[in-house]
Amino acid sequence: MxxxxxxxxxxxxxxxxxxxxxxxxxxxxxxxxxxxxxxxxxxxxxxxxxxxxxxxxxxxxxxxxxxxxxxxxxxxxxxxxxxxxxxxxxxxxxxxxxGEPPPAWRDEPVVDVNPNGWPREAALIEAFGSPCEANLVRVPCPWTLSLAWDLRTTCDHIGCHERVAESLRRVLERVYAHYGEERLRELRLNRYGGCYNCRRKRGGSSWSTHAWGVAIDWDPDQNKLRWGRDRARLARPEYDPWWRFWEEEGWVSLGRARNFDWMHVQAAKP
Structure with a gap:
């Protein structure tokens, strides 16, 4: 316990x-x-x-x-x-x-808005330029992040494509205001799996959205690539506000949209 x-x-x-x-x-x-x-x-x-x-x-x-x-x-x-x-x-x-039990989150539709005009994955080059040549900027994170594969290594920012930076900043600030530092640690949302990574998709041949710095992984140990709602930690109801903050900025959870890769959220439509 x-x-x-x-x-x-x-x-x-x-x-x-x-x-x-x-x-x-x-x-x-x-x-x-x-x-x-x-x-x-x-x-x-x-x-x-x-x-x-x-x-x-x-x-x-x-x-x-x-x-x-x-x-x-x-x-x-x-x-x-x-x-x-x-x-x-x-x-x-x-x-x-x-004072209230969590809502019946699985009965609620996923927020489908796109206020920032994020592109489809097929149009990433047109929107963000060539993969692996992202114009990266640092966005401060209000809570301390620990690298998921080495929890002794911490960081206070996320490096992402410059076009998604302001949106990411807004999401992080809303998350922190809602949960606070202690609850974020309890939920393992301090376990950072990375943003920019010049690589192809795991299990595929096309470029990953990470190659543009427009995707972020969270707590990969408890949200493995092929896990669905029955196993992924980020599918639990206490994370519903977390996903809402992302979705209201147009970011997409592959877990909520397609029921795999629950660690992953991206500023691109599948």
Whole structure:
């Protein structure tokens, strides 16, 4: 359980009347005692086997029970942290932060606007010039970025084609204002996979949009090229505002548009 999940657990325990400590995201003795208190008070809401579970598993079970009590689907109350519990934990975080559960994001259409007139991929040379000869500029990033393949290496800017720079700046500022530094780290949106890269498309022969510096990859380890919505982290509902900020500037998520390469966003229409 990460710090955000423990905070949600502590709020559940507080509402259950067994916890009166700080909402600090630390699962210490007070939290563990409150977990035991909730299980004892709500014995009919937990399986009999809970008595033999570890402290961590009992804590996860209380998180699951709390999600179900709030009409958030968490699967069985088994104390095991799988994809359904992970989804429920993110939904709880949104509920406690905003007072509302996350919207049914998969029922919403992808924003299809193009205020900056981004070209189709077939017209990239006409719009941006030859690949690998981009006029690159540095756009400051409001939060600290870590290279996804070497987290010890950090940077404070993104190098991109000069034509997309102002749009990128606006997106980054909106993202930071919405999420803040700590939440961006929790969501792994500080894990930067690069922008300009003079290369062909992986699994293809045409030039990648990275060759013009008009595409950016985010958290590639958890959003691999062939992964779809069932596996990609960036397909989760807590990232919906993130994608909206990009889409309102006309940038395209290949994940949301075509359900692959969820790490990738580009200032070009497929």
């Amino acid at each position: 990460n710090k955000t999940a423990v905070k949600s657990l502590q709020r559940i325990l507080r509402d259950a009347g067994t916890y009166s400590g700080k909402i600090d995201g630390l699962r210490g003795p007070l939290t563990n005692k409150a977990v035991n208190g909730m299980i004892e008070a709500r014995r009919d809401g937990f399986p009999d086997a809970v008595e033999g579970w570890s402290a961590r598993r009992r804590a996860v079970a209380c998180l699951q029970r709390g999600a179900l009590d709030r009409d958030i689907e968490a699967g069985p109350v088994d104390g095991l942290w799988g994809p359904q519990t992970d989804f429920a934990a993110d939904s709880l975080a949104t509920l406690f932060e905003t």
